[in-house]
Amino acid sequence: MWRDKAAARRSARRTPEKTLLLAALIMGGLGIFIGTRAPLYHKRGKRRFMRLTKIILFGNLILISLIIFLFYFLTILKVNYPIIELCVKGSKTFDSR
Secondary structure (H helix, E strand, O other): OHHHHHHHHHOOOOOOHHHHHHHHHHHHHHHHHHHOOOOOOOOOOOHHHHHHHHHHHHHHHHHHHHHHHHHHHHHHOOOOOHHHHHHHHOOHHHHOO
16 A cells, blocks of 8 residues: 555555555555555545545454354354364474474
């Protein structure tokens, strides 16, 4: 967002909105949302962009909450998935040389 705002001020080559929305979709929704607030106010006038940014941010928050909930739920039930065992045991798995 900073780079695109600077390019807009210089009338230089801009970052396409599709690229900014793709960055937001790949778990960058909060950064894009903050970039539309003070001090940048970048793309505030674009209603479609603002609406999509809010939807993506909401989706990111739901996905993160779901992952945290499932991780917590599966560790309580002692479900044996390798990724959970790796996260719970930490580096102990790699220290057994």
